[in-house]
Amino acid sequence: MHFNYDDYPGTQFFLKWCAVINSTMTNMERGLLIGYILLIIYYLIKGNKKERTFFSLQPLALMVIILNPWAMVVWLRIFGDSLRSRIFRFFWLLPILMTYSYFLTCLYEKTKKKFAKIIIALISIIGISQIGIGTRYTFTGVYENHGYQMVENRYKIQNDTIMAAEIVEKDKKDKQQAVNVAYDGNMSMEIRTYDASILSATGTFFSYQILDKETWDMLVDDENWQAIVAALVSGAIMDENWVDKHILERAFKSLDINYAIVQKDNYYLRIWQEEAVQIGKTENYIVFKL
Incomplete structure (x- = not known):
């Protein structure tokens, strides 16, 4: 929007x-x-x-x-x-x-x-x-929203979201600066509610399953970087051997990604650790700077 x-x-x-x-x-x-x-x-x-x-x-x-x-x-x-x-x-x-x-x-x-x-x-x-x-x-996150219940804070969103947003804000220093951030579906609605200057680097893609090599190759050929990064940040790629370093660099550069917020149990956490700099942690997430 x-x-x-x-x-x-x-x-x-x-x-x-x-x-x-x-x-x-x-x-x-x-x-x-x-x-x-x-x-x-x-x-x-x-x-x-x-x-x-x-x-x-x-x-x-x-x-x-x-x-x-x-x-x-x-x-x-x-x-x-x-x-x-x-x-x-x-x-x-x-x-x-x-x-x-x-x-x-x-x-x-x-x-x-x-x-x-x-x-x-x-x-x-x-x-x-x-x-x-x-x-x-x-409005849900790592912890499922069971409906009417006591909230964790006055913002009525999960603490993970607030902590991750504050890590990004502290690093960028300028509160007015808008940044492109890759994050998964568990954080998609809440972080937009909390801080509108954190823009989705993957557009409306917050999760994308890549189950076979043909689909991966098709996305690369079409330069559908939003789907590729969304699949990576949500841990939904069948085989990590498909993920080539040069392809990731093209994807990150094309989407102008500034930060990534990745769950600690993400299957491809190692790839993020190799391609980005860790700048902070929350209970369930690690925040990277690209």
Whole structure:
């Protein structure tokens, strides 16, 4: 979800921003966003003073201060790369789930018919259960997310992720500097949530299985370095003899990888130790600098 803002000045930036957001959404997510916007308009028109303030002030502030092309021209000049790599995180501040919850609760209280109350209650239960199921398999790491449970820290992500990110930040020294980092699926969602300046060097590839020599050769011929590095960082290559030092150098250079975060039990840990410099450890990971 990143692009070169310099190529999209003014209004073009806003249009590109919308296009990037839209391209990452499912139809259900897109529908929920449209519904949320309609609810905000409803509360602006029909809501009482508290409702207008609570549900409208935040999205309006975001749209005025951050999520518009003219303000961004100013903020990017002031904050530079620090904001470039984090702009999409502001989208998460919209209280979408809270707005739906409040609306359904009010609807339930105002409804007189018992059957309608049952329908609203069922919709609420299904919605809550879907959030629980979705986050269980999305926000997880080396230790499986079993759902509602005590969190390890105030960021609500696993300590491994925070420690690895802090090792990278300490080494790069400049907090505003964005870096390309290779990491596996266990860390993919959490580290992006914690530090937006840590970009995925392998794009959307966080794991890739290479089970035969033909597949390996095909990936090399196609110069699909993202898949190759993702397979290496997740330990999913059938035979380490396929991994040639010169091919790795081409892959690392092509993807401009700055760091790699590799689990200690990774089958190919030796290769990382030979090709990179170890700069730190967490309970389950080793952080390398390339």
